[in-house]
Amino acid sequence: MEKLFAKLEELTDEIVTLRRYLHENPELSFQEVETPKFIAAYHEALGHEVRTGVGRRGVVAVLKGGKTGKTVALRADFDALPIQEENEVEYKSKVPGVMHACGHDGHTASLLGLAKALNSMKDDLEGTVVFIHQHAEEVVPGGAVAMIEDGCLDGVDVIYGTHLSSGIPVGEIAYRVGPTMAAADCFEITIEGQGGHGAQPHLTKDALVTAAQLVVNLQQIVSRRVNPLSPAVVSVGSFEAKNAFNVIADKAELKGTVRTFSEDTRDLIEKEIEAVIKATVAANGSNYQYSYTRGYPALVNHKEDTEFVAGLAKDVPGVTNVREEEPHMGGEDFAYYLQHVPGTFFFTGAEIAGREVTYPHHHPKFDIDERALIIAAKTLGAATVKYLQEQSTITAEPAALV
Structure with a gap:
């Protein structure tokens, strides 16, 4: 695990650069053209198996470890919103009337950085990692259903996802067992x-x-x-x-x-x-x-997988607090994945400290503290590696005598 954390620290600047590039070049739901091309090219450069046009515009990349084992899926969305950005930052959106006002640029950057880090230790990886890059999360019907129907979860044993939250302090991981989003x-x-x-x-x-x-x-x-x-x-x-x-x-x-x-x-x-x-x-x-x-169903986290991630998150570098979250009335089409395979969806704190106002998601001045990108990647990475290790150990144990 230390090797993974060290590699992600090395990739910090690259992950931030990825996020800023995506933030400057947002694309609306079902209009994503250049973003999936960019994502696919990044994975192809790492030597991953890549499938594009999944469910219409999604990208699925597969990293096979050096050892056989279970399969973990990690999901990040990449669509933006029809909002004119009001932030005066060097990475401000270059597309009039469109911005990443919900953190999807950060989700994608974190997952790409994690993919590179895991790739660097693939010989020791005890299983397979599937990177699900989803289009059109912001609209109904979203991209999740179509990607599932197109096979993005085939062979997957568990799935993890996170949402960067501008309303939660950096360093906090918030989770919930059971019904979490409406x-x-x-x-x-x-x-x-x-x-x-x-x-x-x-x-x-x-x-x-x-x-x-x-x-x-x-x-x-x-x-x-x-x-x-x-x-x-x-x-x-x-x-x-x-x-x-x-x-x-x-x-x-x-x-x-x-x-x-x-x-x-x-x-x-x-x-x-x-x-x-x-x-x-x-x-x-x-x-x-x-x-x-009818839009997205309620997002219901699986108990065992949620408690697994919450338990290991406290030992992730940069995490200062792990707490149970109240249910959210917001919707999230990660719910569909959890209807098919076990898993959990948690929140990574990304609030910008010192701002006079903490702007909510879908606001023209929404932004995140980029330190959260590495924390998200480390937490998802820790869950992936530990799950594969533990499942490999269980599989390797001899059957009990009858």
Whole structure:
């Protein structure tokens, strides 16, 4: 393990350079062209088996160790967001309206650096490492499902992943057993009324007023329909009824999101939203259209694998604290991998100390402390090497006599 940590220390500058290059050259979900080429070329230069176009735009690279054993998969996403960067840094995005505002550039750089470090000790590696570089994590449907269907998990025994977090101090590793991130769904509602002049409201069926009432009424679902012991969120994020100042709207459109951990609660909310729409619209004599799209399922970490990573993380150089995290209502399509193979997804602290404001993910001023890149790589690397070593030992033990 010390050899791995030492090699990653040597690669620190290169990993930071990789991250900054990716940050300067972001690509949106399902529009990734140059990024997968860059990733594939890096692995090819290391002599890894590389497959491109996995699930459409993903890259899978395979490092076979000098000794036979189990197979560990490590995943990093590489898509960016449609956000104009407001940071004034030397590595600022060169693409107008697009930036890495969620840390995916760091995820990719850490995994590439780890791939190089593991490659340097491949003769001693007791198994195989699969590097899954995933496109389109930021949209629904994301890239994970397509990559799985295209075989990225074939032969994999366990999978690990991490997310750099701007809200967690550098040096901290946060984990959770079981439900960790929520199922993330979205809905769209169109209220169809009858427009008219603002001076004659009695001759109209005001879609805007109906929609406004609906926004308020939807809040009763979580507070009065869902078991308070089952976490849930219903949020309307978009309300549109464009008209002149003196025109009563004939149409209003709402868009929102639903976050849950329980499938029963998920089903309940989908039905209750429509029930509330029907009642609200009927009271105002209007019509409606409603669509509900299921996004990522809840991310559920496997107990044994999560406790394994949490146990070894405390001995990783640079890690100062390992703690259990509260569940997150954010979504993450790493959830799909965990539905197929055992594994865990944890958070690596990347908060920039001294900033007046800690900007959250998906903010135009989001950024990370680059020391977190090495900590993430070391933690993922330690989990990989130790798992392969332990499984090799178990396999090598003679069968018990009966």
